[in-house]
Amino acid sequence: MTRPILAVSGLSKRFERKLDVVERFARRLGASVDDSVLHAVSGVDLAVAEGEVVGLVGESGCGKSTLGRMVAGLLTPSDGSIQWRGTDLRDLPPAGRHEANLKIQMVFQDPMASLNPRLRVADIIGEAPVVHGLVPRREAAEAVAEMMRTVGLDPGYMRRYPHQFSGGQRQRIGIARALAVKPDFLVCDESVAALDVSIQAQIINLFMRLREELRLTYLFISHDLGVVQHISDRTAIMYLGRIVELAPTPELFAAPNHPYARALLDEAPRVTLEKRRFAPIRGEIPSPLNPPAGCPFHPRCPHAMPRCSQERPDLREVAPARWSACHLNDTL
Amino acid sequence: MTQPLLRVENLQTHFATRAGTVKAVDGVSFDLRRGEILGLVGESGSGKSVTGQSILGLVDPPGRIAGGRVLFDGEDLVTAGEKRLRAIRGRRIAMIFQDPMMTLNPVLSVETQMVEAVLAHDKVGRAEARRRSRDALGRVGIASPEERLAAYPHQFSGGMRQRVAIAIALLHSPDLILADEPTTALDVTIQAQILFEVQTLCRDTGTALLWVTHDLAVVSALADRVAVMYAGRIVETGPIADVIQAPRHPYTRGLLDSVPSRNRRGVPLRSIPGMTPSVLDLPKGCAFQPRCGRADAACAVMPELPENGHAWRCWHPHDADARGAAA
Numbered sequence: 001m002t003r004p005i006l007a008v009s010g011l012s013k014r015f016e017r018k019l020d021v022v023e024r025f026a027r028r029l030g031a032s033v034d035d036s037v038l039h040a041v042s043g044v045d046l047a048v049a050e051g052e053v054v055g056l057v058g059e060s061g062c063g064k065s066t067l068g069r070m071v072a073g074l075l076t077p078s079d080g081s082i083q084w085r086g087t088d089l090r091d092l093p094p095a096g097r098h099e100a101n102l103k104i105q106m107v108f109q110d111p112m113a114s115l116n117p118r119l120r121v122a123d124i125i126g127e128a129p130v131v132h133g134l135v136p137r138r139e140a141a142e143a144v145a146e147m148m149r150t151v152g153l154d155p156g157y158m159r160r161y162p163h164q165f166s167g168g169q170r171q172r173i174g175i176a177r178a179l180a181v182k183p184d185f186l187v188c189d190e191s192v193a194a195l196d197v198s199i200q201a202q203i204i205n206l207f208m209r210l211r212e213e214l215r216l217t218y219l220f221i222s223h224d225l226g227v228v229q230h231i232s233d234r235t236a237i238m239y240l241g242r243i244v245e246l247a248p249t250p251e252l253f254a255a256p257n258h259p260y261a262r263a264l265l266d267e268a269p270r271v272t273l274e275k276r277r278f279a280p281i282r283g284e285i286p287s288p289l290n291p292p293a294g295c296p297f298h299p300r301c302p303h304a305m306p307r308c309s310q311e312r313p314d315l316r317e318v319a320p321a322r323w324s325a326c327h328l329n330d331t332l
Numbered sequence: 333m334t335q336p337l338l339r340v341e342n343l344q345t346h347f348a349t350r351a352g353t354v355k356a357v358d359g360v361s362f363d364l365r366r367g368e369i370l371g372l373v374g375e376s377g378s379g380k381s382v383t384g385q386s387i388l389g390l391v392d393p394p395g396r397i398a399g400g401r402v403l404f405d406g407e408d409l410v411t412a413g414e415k416r417l418r419a420i421r422g423r424r425i426a427m428i429f430q431d432p433m434m435t436l437n438p439v440l441s442v443e444t445q446m447v448e449a450v451l452a453h454d455k456v457g458r459a460e461a462r463r464r465s466r467d468a469l470g471r472v473g474i475a476s477p478e479e480r481l482a483a484y485p486h487q488f489s490g491g492m493r494q495r496v497a498i499a500i501a502l503l504h505s506p507d508l509i510l511a512d513e514p515t516t517a518l519d520v521t522i523q524a525q526i527l528f529e530v531q532t533l534c535r536d537t538g539t540a541l542l543w544v545t546h547d548l549a550v551v552s553a554l555a556d557r558v559a560v561m562y563a564g565r566i567v568e569t570g571p572i573a574d575v576i577q578a579p580r581h582p583y584t585r586g587l588l589d590s591v592p593s594r595n596r597r598g599v600p601l602r603s604i605p606g607m608t609p610s611v612l613d614l615p616k617g618c619a620f621q622p623r624c625g626r627a628d629a630a631c632a633v634m635p636e637l638p639e640n641g642h643a644w645r646c647w648h649p650h651d652a653d654a655r656g657a658a659a
Contacts, residue, residue, distance in 0.1 A: 059519035060490075166607050167376075196375035196546065201590035201603030208600060223519065226549075230592035230601065250597065267524035269549035271576060271591055281521055284489055 003086055004047035005217050006071065006104070006185060011080035013041040013066050038289050040066040042241040043080065045315070048185075053211065053218040055232030055249065057225060057264070059285055063241040065189050068221045072106040072187045102132060105178035109190035111170035115162040121148075121173055122158040129180045143180070150213075151176045152206060168199035175206065179214070189221045204231060225268040229253050237261045240288055240296035243315055246323040257324040260297045295327065303328055335406060336363040337507055337540050338387070343400035345379075345386045354611050356382045356395070358564035361637075366507065367538040371551030371572065374561035377608055383561070384510045384544045388425060389417050404508070423453040426501035430513040432493035435500065436485040442496055443481040449503050468499040472529050491522035498529065505537060512544045527554055548587060552576050560584045563611055563619035570642030580642070580649035582624045618646070
């Protein structure tokens, strides 16, 4: 692989809840109450090559959005580093870090929640490039029109407000806003999840066209395996804050290695001709406040061995370009 | 053939708004037999949820049922009084909503709510009501139901809450369950668990199920028959395998073709152009014609939906054998 455009190593995010007054008082009286720490993301290593689309899949609470937000600079990592084109963001001077942050933009799930309802589309899309000095203010309208054409919106609507658009169009506005500052890297967090199937297909096609035209790199976060399978070159599967499997998409979907990946792929609904007997994996996702020791999946895993509850498996290369975190790979 | 358990005939549910009358459901008809699972599929605004609500008379003003009949075991629920409906709701027809917190009261324990639901329809003692509640929780796969009865809804996870809602729906062994997107908010592993329970229950108890959803994939694995709605009307209906294998209506076909996993990786998805129309401003005739590649002058007249079997509401249906999408 050539030098990655973005690499994270040992990236972690912990959210801590401080004790409230009553609990502090209880502790002073001798009760054993501690700050509760939620490990949203624990020690994630991931490198993304220029022009690549990496899909990030997982269920609610697995930390995929937190990881995306750290990459996009919206959250500060608790540990670990983010390297942009080979340089650790922390080592960059403020101006350089500012520039790197501008090159990484984010597209959110719910455009109604991420677009300011009181701003006209022209301002939503045009504000950032003017503020950052990429476009002189008097040319802003022309730049907005250009951006709207890029994402398939009629520039005649630039004086309208977000509520005057349909869901699919609003998502296009969100994409146009992200693209307005000429990013190289987009973090797409469930960007098509809220859309109807027929509209979702249009937006996925738009993402794929923009990738070609603007030479973009994506970190595509989704819970929808079908979408990720379609759009991404490589897929990473997360469980309880860790990547449990990372592989080229066709290989991963053809033969998942990690038991969780297998379960996830088996249970994803597909349009089928035969009726299916659902044979679900048991149990629920454990709370990240109190993750199980050893392999986080072992309480639900059909292949769990004694070792799995004691020792956490590392993400290791089990075949060329295929990474998996499972002890079974040692025994076979 | 025996009489169907549920027969919906030319159902029309309208909403009077300032901008005009919205015909959210405009002439929907279908049958549901005992023990059968029917998937009612459509996108936002297609009228699928309002159809489900209309069956139990749960449409809030300004909505009202403007016409048609809902025959449940031969009895018309549209003309039935509120008292009669109350006797049927929860006992013979139960409903499961997308958000279980709509069903559950956050300040009452699960036991209180379940016992109340039992006593609403049956004259039994508290102990008996409690026993039935516990058994219902056990049937939907909740571990240690005895202890969980005392818990409050917020102490359950999303998937568990939905199980509790399903358990409440099952308390009176209803003949029919109306499920409105019950797994949409859940993760796939949890969704698979719920689908598994529902599938097992319908097979074991002979309960009929109307499963309202936008998700074709779930319906394809679960349902016996499917009805696809667009702009307040059913545009195609039939046995699930026939519809999935050879969709005849261009909209159904477009929907199936838009599903990412049915497309070759990396190539653009076949999408339906345009967007779902406003129900206030529908074209004359077939509502799908502005987005349809096959539309012509004939489409200005609304095609009829023939009865029985695999049927479609289209003047220019696709051929049965020419299946474009690679499975």
